[in-house]
Amino acid sequence: MHRSFQSKLTAYLYLSPALILITLVFVYPVFDLIRRSLSRVVDGETIWTGLVAYQNALRDPIFWTSFSNNLRLFISIPILVLLSLVFSSLIFERVHGWRIYRSLVFIPYVLAIPVVGIVFSYILQANGVFNQILRATGLDSLTREWLGSSATAIWSIMFVVIWKELGFGIVLFLARMSSISEELYDAAKLDGAGWWQQMAYVTIPQMTTVIEFYIIVNMITMLSWVFSYVLVMTKGGPGNSTWVLEYFIYQKAFPYSQMQIASAAAVLLLSFALLLMFLQARLRPKAEGLEG
Amino acid sequence: MKTPSIINIQRIKRLPSGIVKQLALLLLSLLTLFPLYFMVTNSFKIQDEFFDNLLGLPQSPILDNFTKILQHPNLGSWFANSILLTAGSVLFCTIIAILAAYAFAQMNFPGRDALFNLITPLMVIPPIVMVIPMFVLFRQLDLVNNLGGPLIIYAGLMLPFTIYLLRNFFVTIPREIQDAALIDGCSGFQVLTKIYMPLSKPAVVTSIIVNAVWVWNELLIALVFLQTEELRTLIVGITTSLQKRFTLDVPSLMAGLTVATIPMIILYIIGQNALVRGLVAGHDK
Numbered sequence: 001m002h003r004s005f006q007s008k009l010t011a012y013l014y015l016s017p018a019l020i021l022i023t024l025v026f027v028y029p030v031f032d033l034i035r036r037s038l039s040r041v042v043d044g045e046t047i048w049t050g051l052v053a054y055q056n057a058l059r060d061p062i063f064w065t066s067f068s069n070n071l072r073l074f075i076s077i078p079i080l081v082l083l084s085l086v087f088s089s090l091i092f093e094r095v096h097g098w099r100i101y102r103s104l105v106f107i108p109y110v111l112a113i114p115v116v117g118i119v120f121s122y123i124l125q126a127n128g129v130f131n132q133i134l135r136a137t138g139l140d141s142l143t144r145e146w147l148g149s150s151a152t153a154i155w156s157i158m159f160v161v162i163w164k165e166l167g168f169g170i171v172l173f174l175a176r177m178s179s180i181s182e183e184l185y186d187a188a189k190l191d192g193a194g195w196w197q198q199m200a201y202v203t204i205p206q207m208t209t210v211i212e213f214y215i216i217v218n219m220i221t222m223l224s225w226v227f228s229y230v231l232v233m234t235k236g237g238p239g240n241s242t243w244v245l246e247y248f249i250y251q252k253a254f255p256y257s258q259m260q261i262a263s264a265a266a267v268l269l270l271s272f273a274l275l276l277m278f279l280q281a282r283l284r285p286k287a288e289g290l291e292g
Numbered sequence: 293m294k295t296p297s298i299i300n301i302q303r304i305k306r307l308p309s310g311i312v313k314q315l316a317l318l319l320l321s322l323l324t325l326f327p328l329y330f331m332v333t334n335s336f337k338i339q340d341e342f343f344d345n346l347l348g349l350p351q352s353p354i355l356d357n358f359t360k361i362l363q364h365p366n367l368g369s370w371f372a373n374s375i376l377l378t379a380g381s382v383l384f385c386t387i388i389a390i391l392a393a394y395a396f397a398q399m400n401f402p403g404r405d406a407l408f409n410l411i412t413p414l415m416v417i418p419p420i421v422m423v424i425p426m427f428v429l430f431r432q433l434d435l436v437n438n439l440g441g442p443l444i445i446y447a448g449l450m451l452p453f454t455i456y457l458l459r460n461f462f463v464t465i466p467r468e469i470q471d472a473a474l475i476d477g478c479s480g481f482q483v484l485t486k487i488y489m490p491l492s493k494p495a496v497v498t499s500i501i502v503n504a505v506w507v508w509n510e511l512l513i514a515l516v517f518l519q520t521e522e523l524r525t526l527i528v529g530i531t532t533s534l535q536k537r538f539t540l541d542v543p544s545l546m547a548g549l550t551v552a553t554i555p556m557i558i559l560y561i562i563g564q565n566a567l568v569r570g571l572v573a574g575h576d577k
Contacts, residue, residue, distance in 0.1 A: 010480060011401040018392035018411075018451060025422060025448025026414050032425035087320055095313050103564060104321045107328070110556040110567075112509035114531035115549045119327045122542060129330065129346050163323070168571065175572035195309075210575045224418030228511040232531055246420040246512075253424050254516065266421045277416045 030270065037263035053264035062240050063265060066248040069154050073222040073244070076158045076165075077215055083162075084169030084214065089203060091170065092177045102174065106167040113164065117232035120160045121147055147234050150241035157229050157242060165221065169214055176210040177203065216280045223273055245269045328553075335547035342542050357547035361534075367551075369522045370529035377439055377514075377525060378507045381446035382500055388447070389454035390496070394484050396455065397462030398470055408459065414452040422449075423516055430517065442517045446510070450503045457502075457573060461495035462488060498570030501563040508556060526552050 039048045057063050087105065091098045108116065123129045124146035131143040146156040184202050193201060204211075227246035234242040236251070243251075245265065253262035334342055336353040345351065361367065395401070396408050426445055427436065435441035465488060473483045489496070514525045521533065530548045538545040560567070 007399060008401045011395045011399040011404075014391045014395035014399070015407075017388040018455060021388060021444070021448045021451055022411065022414065025426070025445055025451075026417060028429075029422040029425035030417070032429075033421060036425070087317065090313050090317055093313070095310070095317065097314075097317075101317045101321060105324055106564070106568065107324060107557075107560065109571075110505050110509075110560045111328075111553060112511070112527045112531075112556070114509075114511050114527055115331075115553055116327060118531060118535060118545070118549060119331045123327065123330060127343075132346060163327075167324070171568050172572050172575055175568075176575055213575060220416055220418075224416075224420070227420060231511065231515075232535070246418065249420050249424070250512070250516075253427075259424060259428075262424055266418075266424060269418055270421045273416050273418055277413055 033263050033266055033270075036259060037267050040260055049260070053260040054268070057261050057264045057268065060261070062243055063245075063248055065240050066243040066245045069242060069244045070223050070226070072154055073158055073161065073226060074219065076162050076222065077218045080162055080165055080169050080218055081211060081214060083166055084173050085199075085204070085207075085211075087166075088170045088173035088177060089199060092174055102171065105170050108164045109167050111164070113228035114232045116160065116164055117229050120156075120163075121233050124156055148238060150238045153234050153238060153242045157226075157233055160229060160233070161222070161226065165218065168217075172210060172214055173207065176207050180206045212280070216276065219276050220273060223269070223276070331546050331549050331553070334543050335550045337543045339541055339543055357541075357544045358551070360544050361548045361551055364534075364548075366521055366524070366529060366533070367526075370524050370526040373439060373518070373523060374508060374526040377443055377446065378504050380439075381443045381450070381507055382503045384443065385447040385450045385454055385503060386496065386500060389451055389458055389499070390484070390489070392451075392455050393458035393462050394488060396459040397465075398467060398488075408455075411452050412456045415456075419449060419512060423512065427516055436517055437520055437523055439518070439523070442513050445513055445517070446507050449513075450506065454499045454503065457499050457570060458492065458495055460574060461492050465491055494566065494569070497563070498566045498573070501559065501567045502570045505556060505559065505567070 037053050038050065039046050041047070091101050091105075095101075125131075126143075126145040126148070130146065134140065134143045144152060147153050180203065184206070185198060188198050188202050224246065226244050227250065230236060230242055230244055230247045236243045236247055246269070249262045249265045249269065252258045252265065330346075333349055334346075335357050336350040336355070337345070338352075338354055338356070341351060396404060422445065426441075430436050430438075430441045435444070469487055470483050473487055474480070478486065508525075509527055510525075511528060511531070514528045515532070518524055518528070521529075524533065530552045534545055534548045538548070
């Protein structure tokens with residue numbers, strides 16, 4: 001009895017530094033943010049304002065521009081899944097130099113988004129390399145200031161995000177593929193399955209869990225980790241055309257000092273992220289059950 | 293006559309598909325490397341050449357852009373700040389995570405699994421959500437414009453991932469080893485340092501590399517919490533201060549970006565396998 005009590009106490013002792021830090025960095029900010037979004041401090045007194053800040057955030061057209069840009073970036077997810085599947089299976093087939101390819105495609109992962117963003121903003125500018133290549137191949141009509149026109153800026157950012165995120169997908173899928181039983185492929189080949197059929201009936205069904213994981217990771221990325229791209233490549237412009245929710249919160253909180261609206265928008269962003277997670281948790285047992 | 297022709301057809305059919313696969317991967321590699329090529333080659337060009345010769349190798353490579361960057365008065369302190377922040381926060385986080393992961397993996401206490409299942413989803417919380425409350429709090433505690441502020445935040449943000457990774461490694465270590473050591477008179481802490489730590493070196497190294505890459509490259513928190521020029525991290529200094537200063541002198545800007553990227557490339561060359569292992573952990577079976 002005594003020993004078991006002592007061991008419980010020891011366990012909490014080992015956990016306490018982590019719990020204190022997590023409380024400070026995760027738990028406290030979330031509660032403080034909710035409080036801030038519902039109240040305002042005037043002359044040292046807290047005045048509860050109810051949902052006014054949420055109404056103000058939701059009435060702000062730029063909030064919706066920002067949110068819709070996050071959703072636009074979601075379009076990159078099917079592209080990333082498809083490209084990761086194609087390239088990971090190419091590398092998986094041990095084509096000549098597959099090890100080199102595997103190393104090369106993962107390089108973007110270690111590069112800083114600000115660095116990547118600046119380099120791409122020079123590549124994509126009016127007299128930049130990309131337009132020069134278009135001109136050289138006779139596609140003059142397509143040339144434009146890719147980040148400087150509101151029709152193309154968010155899509156150009158999406159292209160850079162794909163460039164940065166693809167390597168992780170390839171490496172992740174490759175790891176999963178390597179553990180698929182050879183026998184499954186042998187059986188499929190015996191039945192006369194070609195490359196596409198093996199892909200559709202063996203590889204993809206075996207990979208549902210990892211594909212789902214990659215989709216969730218990317219949803220979170222497109223929602224919560226795109227601030228740096230926007231800041232260095234467009235600063236939200238032209239106009240407000242490339243604002244995303246993180247950028248909205250940052251702008252409201254710091255340059256504009258509208259902490260209450262920023263807090264409300266942050267709570268909304270957090271709720272959306274948690275909703276995605278909840279949906280994933282609901283889907284999860286099913287996917288694992290399928291795999292047995 | 294029939295058999296050879298079949299072989300021939302197979303050969304003809306096989307060859308192009310092999311070439312197509314190679315071409316696809318070559319194209320991907322080129323696209324991946326191009327921005328790096330663009331950054332490095334242009335950092336060796338004189339300004340006029342940058343406009344005339346965007347794509348080619350520098351005609352007469354110069355080092356002036358690098359000397360200009362290296363003479364920047366704040367570069368030394370930016371570099372030191374990045375090193376201090378990265379090493380400090382990763383070390384801090386790793387120690388705390390090892391202790392917690394050990395408890396989660398090898399101890400019995402009420403609420404263990406529930407608590408662990410609450411910690412891992414914290415990875416989903418967007419960092420911008422923490423920034424406002426932490427900024428207000430740290431301003432009162434005098435931790436804004438103080439390396440200690442972002443150090444604490446980074447360590448905290450990395451904690452869920454690190455605990456998750458290490459705990460999943462620790463559970464694979466047989467419990468009998470722990471029991472045997474305890475019978476031999478080791479304390480619980482000795483079991484951790486003498487048995488678990490050496491056995492789980494690969495997982496610890498992996499988490500350190502993954503986390504170091506993230507801290508080194510981080511922008512938002514470094515930007516908000518370190519606002520004076522001398523306190524900037526290398527990435528923030530290069531990308532905000534230099535981006536403004538060298539808008540017209542692109543080769544110098546590229547030299548700065550190259551300098552900021554070199555440490556990560558070195559880390560990648562040394563730690564590539566550990567990095568990849570950590571990021572795909574749990575998804576390779």
